[in-house]
Amino acid sequence: xxxxxxxxxxxxxxxxxxxxxxxxxxxxxxxxxxxxxxxxxxxxxxxxxxxxxxxxxxxxxxxxxxxxxxxxxxxxxxxxxxxxxxxxxxxxxxxxxxxxxxxxxxxxxxxxxxxxxxxxxxxxxxxxxxxxxxxxxxxxxxxxxxxxxxxxxxxxxxxxxxxxxxxxxxxxxxxxxxxx
Numbered sequence: 001x002x003x004x005x006x007x008x009x010x011x012x013x014x015x016x017x018x019x020x021x022x023x024x025x026x027x028x029x030x031x032x033x034x035x036x037x038x039x040x041x042x043x044x045x046x047x048x049x050x051x052x053x054x055x056x057x058x059x060x061x062x063x064x065x066x067x068x069x070x071x072x073x074x075x076x077x078x079x080x081x082x083x084x085x086x087x088x089x090x091x092x093x094x095x096x097x098x099x100x101x102x103x104x105x106x107x108x109x110x111x112x113x114x115x116x117x118x119x120x121x122x123x124x125x126x127x128x129x130x131x132x133x134x135x136x137x138x139x140x141x142x143x144x145x146x147x148x149x150x151x152x153x154x155x156x157x158x159x160x161x162x163x164x165x166x167x168x169x170x171x172x173x174x175x176x177x178x179x180x
Contacts, residue, residue: 007059009098010088013068023063023121026056030068030086035087043076055095055120057102063158064119068094095122095130103127104134 008015008028017027036044049071056064071084088097103116113124121125153176154167166179 008056010056010086010096012087013066020065021062023065024059026064026066028066028068029082030070031059031154034073034084036073036078036080037082037091038080039075041075041077043125045071045076046071047074047081048072053094054089055099055122057096057099058119058168063119100130101134103130107131 001089008026008032011031014031014032015026016029019025020029020042020129034044034046035042049069052068054066054068056066056144058173067177070086071128072081073084082092091112092096099120103120107113107127109114113127116127146179150168150170152166152168155164156167157164168179169176
């Protein structure tokens with residue numbers, strides 16, 4: 001991937017033209033083959049095209065908008081119609097996953113919804129929705145994390161020089177015991 005395309009942090013996209021200042025308008029092209037969003041088949045027919053505008057993360061302190069051509073597709077394998085899907089951009093979203101993650105991290109650090117809505121030119125409800133979506137995603141990731149079998153609770157001394165003990169909890173058998 002050429003160095004100029006690394007600024008996007010989106011796989012398969014390349015920059016064609018840059019225009020505007022605030023917001024920064026990036027005309028980009030998607031280089032990969034179109035696939036069916038239902039069965040991932042490459043045997044598709046392009047029925048129609050449309051220009052899609054998607055808000056991307058800040059470049060410097062400037063907002064950026066990606067403009068690219070997307071297609072309505074007909075799949076020969078499953079016989080269904082659908083719009084072309086792109087990595088890093090969720091279905092029916094007008095913002096990339098990266099800008100939503102940036103909003104989540106800034107709001108987690110204490111930046112108010114009002115300041116974020118002014119910076120990204122989005123409504124406070126949109127900022128809240130993005131934050132809730134990423135919060136739920138992180139919560140799901142933590143739920144799938146494996147739980148330890150034995151958990152160390154406390155370490156302490158009986159006297160100043162001798163008698164070091166560790167209190168452990170066996171989570172399978174639900175027993176608490178000390179190791180001296």
